[in-house]
Amino acid sequence: MKSISPSNRILLLLAVLTLVPAYFTPLWQISLWAPQYPEGLNMKIWIDHLSGNVDQINGVNHYIGMRHIGVEMFPEFTYLKYFMGAMIGLGVAFFLIGKKWSLYSFLGLITLFGIAILIDMYRWGYEYGHELDPKAAIKVEGMSYQPPLIGYKQLLNFLAYSGPDIGSWILMGGAGLMILAVFLDRKGK
Amino acid sequence: MKTNNWLLAAGLLIAAVAPGCKPKGAQTAITGDAASKVYVAPGQHDEFYNIVSGGFNGQMSVVGLPSGRVLKILPVFSVNPENGWGFSEQSKPMLNTANGFVPWDDLHHIAISTTNAEHDARWAFGNANNTPRIARVDLNSFKTVEIIEIPNSAGNHSSPFITQNTEYVVAGTRFSVPVGDNQDVSIDSYKDNFKGYISFIGVNPETGDMDLSFQIEAPPFNFDLARAGKNKSHGWFFFSTYNTEMAHTLLEVNASQKDKDYIMAVNWKKAEEYIKAGQGTKKKVKYAHNKWDEETHSATSTIKEEVLTLDPTVLKDIVYFIPCPKSPHGTDTDPTGEYIIGSGKLAAIIPVFSFTKMLAAIENKDFEGDFNGMPVLKYESVLHGEVQKPGLGPLHTEFDGKGNAYTSMFVSSEIVKWNIETLEVLDRAPTYYSVGHLSIPGGPTGKPHGKYLVAYNKITKDRYLPTGPELAHSAQLYDISGDKMQLLLDFPTIGEPHYAEAFPASLIKDRQVKFYPIEKNHSPVALKGINDARVERKGNEIHVYMTSIRSNFRPDNIEGVNVGDEVYFHVTNLEQDWDVPHGFAIKGANTAELLIMPGETSTLKWVPDRVGVFPFYCTDFCSALHQEMQGYLRVSPKGTNVPLKYSTGVAE
Numbered sequence: 001m002k003s004i005s006p007s008n009r010i011l012l013l014l015a016v017l018t019l020v021p022a023y024f025t026p027l028w029q030i031s032l033w034a035p036q037y038p039e040g041l042n043m044k045i046w047i048d049h050l051s052g053n054v055d056q057i058n059g060v061n062h063y064i065g066m067r068h069i070g071v072e073m074f075p076e077f078t079y080l081k082y083f084m085g086a087m088i089g090l091g092v093a094f095f096l097i098g099k100k101w102s103l104y105s106f107l108g109l110i111t112l113f114g115i116a117i118l119i120d121m122y123r124w125g126y127e128y129g130h131e132l133d134p135k136a137a138i139k140v141e142g143m144s145y146q147p148p149l150i151g152y153k154q155l156l157n158f159l160a161y162s163g164p165d166i167g168s169w170i171l172m173g174g175a176g177l178m179i180l181a182v183f184l185d186r187k188g189k
Numbered sequence: 190m191k192t193n194n195w196l197l198a199a200g201l202l203i204a205a206v207a208p209g210c211k212p213k214g215a216q217t218a219i220t221g222d223a224a225s226k227v228y229v230a231p232g233q234h235d236e237f238y239n240i241v242s243g244g245f246n247g248q249m250s251v252v253g254l255p256s257g258r259v260l261k262i263l264p265v266f267s268v269n270p271e272n273g274w275g276f277s278e279q280s281k282p283m284l285n286t287a288n289g290f291v292p293w294d295d296l297h298h299i300a301i302s303t304t305n306a307e308h309d310a311r312w313a314f315g316n317a318n319n320t321p322r323i324a325r326v327d328l329n330s331f332k333t334v335e336i337i338e339i340p341n342s343a344g345n346h347s348s349p350f351i352t353q354n355t356e357y358v359v360a361g362t363r364f365s366v367p368v369g370d371n372q373d374v375s376i377d378s379y380k381d382n383f384k385g386y387i388s389f390i391g392v393n394p395e396t397g398d399m400d401l402s403f404q405i406e407a408p409p410f411n412f413d414l415a416r417a418g419k420n421k422s423h424g425w426f427f428f429s430t431y432n433t434e435m436a437h438t439l440l441e442v443n444a445s446q447k448d449k450d451y452i453m454a455v456n457w458k459k460a461e462e463y464i465k466a467g468q469g470t471k472k473k474v475k476y477a478h479n480k481w482d483e484e485t486h487s488a489t490s491t492i493k494e495e496v497l498t499l500d501p502t503v504l505k506d507i508v509y510f511i512p513c514p515k516s517p518h519g520t521d522t523d524p525t526g527e528y529i530i531g532s533g534k535l536a537a538i539i540p541v542f543s544f545t546k547m548l549a550a551i552e553n554k555d556f557e558g559d560f561n562g563m564p565v566l567k568y569e570s571v572l573h574g575e576v577q578k579p580g581l582g583p584l585h586t587e588f589d590g591k592g593n594a595y596t597s598m599f600v601s602s603e604i605v606k607w608n609i610e611t612l613e614v615l616d617r618a619p620t621y622y623s624v625g626h627l628s629i630p631g632g633p634t635g636k637p638h639g640k641y642l643v644a645y646n647k648i649t650k651d652r653y654l655p656t657g658p659e660l661a662h663s664a665q666l667y668d669i670s671g672d673k674m675q676l677l678l679d680f681p682t683i684g685e686p687h688y689a690e691a692f693p694a695s696l697i698k699d700r701q702v703k704f705y706p707i708e709k710n711h712s713p714v715a716l717k718g719i720n721d722a723r724v725e726r727k728g729n730e731i732h733v734y735m736t737s738i739r740s741n742f743r744p745d746n747i748e749g750v751n752v753g754d755e756v757y758f759h760v761t762n763l764e765q766d767w768d769v770p771h772g773f774a775i776k777g778a779n780t781a782e783l784l785i786m787p788g789e790t791s792t793l794k795w796v797p798d799r800v801g802v803f804p805f806y807c808t809d810f811c812s813a814l815h816q817e818m819q820g821y822l823r824v825s826p827k828g829t830n831v832p833l834k835y836s837t838g839v840a841e
Contacts, residue, residue, distance in 0.1 A: 053766075055765050055766075056765070056766045059738070059739055059764070059766070063812075063813065063814065137813075137814055137817075138813070
């Protein structure tokens with residue numbers, strides 16, 4: 001099979017490098033605003049931990065019977081960093097191989113990874129918003145509290161926002177680089 | 190007939206005009222768009238913090254300028270049942286003195302900390318007038334964190350005034366009193382047995398911790414107010430004195446006899462040299478020194494028993510007297526430090542003294558005499574000049590940093606603006622009524638912020654809706670940015686404000702404590718989580734280790750307490766969020782409530798004296814389920830054996 005152009009090889013390497021910041025930047029964020037929280041409550045999800053106003057969000061959400069958010073809620077924290085390591089390893093291998101199939105494979109890999117993350121976030125959000133304590137102090141008939149997957153949603157007195165954070169934006173940049181490389185590759189044919 | 194008509198017309202005219210001849214009163218004083226200048230739109234912040242003494246309420250008020258809105262009453266020397274100050278076990282030691290626990294005082298003056306004679310606004314100092322003490326308030330938490338008692342003092346009025354880098358806070362005694370071992374002396378032995386001590390309290394430049402460094406044994410005058418020299422006069426301190434007649438009865442007559450009293454100039458750098466050379470004398474005294482710890486959330490009180498004193502009749506060049514007309518009240522130094530203004534409250538002029546001339550007079554020994562070996566300088570040799578016909582009853586002077594001085598006139602009820610160099614009166618504005626202190630943001634510093642002036646008045650009368658015989662004290666805000674002072678706002682105050690200081694909000698508003706991190710809570714009775722909540726019996730003491738978090742107490746059902754037990758509620762607020770205090774109050778407690786800030790621990794002692802089930806609840810509306818934040822404590826007769834039991838949320 002054909003080798004890729006030197007410029008595309010560099011793009012592939014750069015795309016692999018965009019996975020590295022995932023270890024030290026937050027990947028996802030959830031924010032909440034209410035009349036009495038004008039400054040907002042913000043939670044950040046990292047590769048293996050949470051940060052931000054997690055305790056305050058738990059304090060507020062216990063009234064409606066939502067589960068206590070904690071590290072134990074995310075089994076992903078135990079394996080995601082190894083998974084990411086494996087992707088970087090594969091990416092470097094693809095870069096060294098430098099064949100056309102390796103370029104397409106890496107684009108496929110990170111696209112699948114992105115989709116998997118979205119599905120996982122949706123699954124978590126669904127469970128978090130629906131599995132409510134039956135003894136909760138405040139019960140609103142027919143109301144569930146699933147946070148939006150991406151974007152804004154009004155949940156009782158809170159406006160909730162969910163979306164990618166720095167690490168994911170960089171990853172998406174990597175995906176963009178791969179699309180550019182594929183585009184250049186097809187144009188060069 | 191014609192003449193009669195003319196007379197009639199003239200008579201009618203006089204009758205019509207006569208009421209208009211009465212000089213204009215208060216109602217006409219507002220000009221221009223005053224309202225828009227003091228309007229702070231909803232959600233917006235005031236430009237200045239104004240820290241206002243509470244006078245006879247013993248507290249400080251925090252007021253926003255220019256709106257005049259009261260933001261907080263900050264407990265200092267008086268107990269404050271609304272947040273447990275002086276009632277919680279942790280705060281009681283703050284009000285300890287050599288006379289034991291004192292629940293009240295009279296706070297007159299504020300000093301905001303400075304560096305290089307400019308506001309750094311790290312701390313606010315306040316004086317206790319009645320049982321002499323000085324308090325230090327941390328302006329990051331707006332909490333009283335230290336109180337030091339002043340021995341050998343009575344009526345701590347000439348206090349607290351600070352040097353330009355907050356090296357010292359001073360405390361001059363208003364009443365001279367007998368000191369030492371034998372204080373059982375006849376009052377008419379005043380001149381022989383009474384002393385007027387001036388205290389210098391050192392302030393740690395990093396932590397702010399105070400320490401009684403030394404006292405100067407001054408003559409038995411009444412020390413009224415003081416100001417430190419600054420910039421060129423840094424190293425000197427100026428104290429106004431009255432009753433240099435040394436009367437001990439009917440002072441309104443007997444202390445008003447002399448044509449001139451003194452401003453006492455103290456060379457404190459010289460005093461430091463004598464101390465370094467070991468010239469001080471240690472004397473036996475007894476005073477309390479109380480400190481609050483923001484990590485253990487509790488105070489400790491230490492009784493100290495020694496003070497270093499300096500005798501200026503023996504140690505030369507520490508004390509000089511500047512003659513000043515008629516019982517001076519305020520003594521103020523201008524921003525350059527060159528001019529010292531004495532406000533002789535019974536004088537018809539305002540004398541302005543020159544620091545340069547004072548040094549020259551000392552150099553040339555230009556003395557008119559001495560008092561017990563301490564030189565009295567010649568009035569004319571030290572005088573820069575006199576402000577002629579300033580008004581009646583000058584009390585205090587502040588500065589705008591543009592070469593102008595503003596003096597409050599108690600008797601003629603006005604603020605008078607005059608030029609420091611030329612001594613020319615430039616403007617006068619009425620006050621409502623009988624102004625005492627006045628305050629310009631940064632007014633006592635080397636770099637006034639100017640812009641506004643607040644008059645703190647002693648008489649209110651008809652200014653607001655009447656509230657029976659006891660009225661709020663009134664204050665007026667003036668715009669002083671132009672040539673003429675413009676009255677903008679009239680606002681009621683809390684307590685009886687004397688002095689106040691204001692500084693730009695930007696100095697401190699972004700460094701405010703929002704809550705106490707629970708992991709840094711080192712209170713020995715703190716709980717770090719709900720799982721530690723418990724009740725323990727130690728003899729007849731019951732210790733309830735309780736948590737509060739929206740919206741429950743743990744434990745909230747307690748049994749096994751007997752009449753006469755000493756019950757200690759150690760309540761930790763586990764919240765870690767801004768503006769979520771929890772309160773704690775139990776029925777029948779003859780103390781007060783606790784108001785506990787997030788991450789803080791506080792203890793209320795309660796000795797039940799009757800059998801029953803006593804409800805307790807959270808007093809600060811904390812959440813949608815605040816009304817559910819409650820519990821019960823059962824008290825059984827003495828000697829019964831109801832087992833100690835506690836729980837939370839054990840379902841029915």
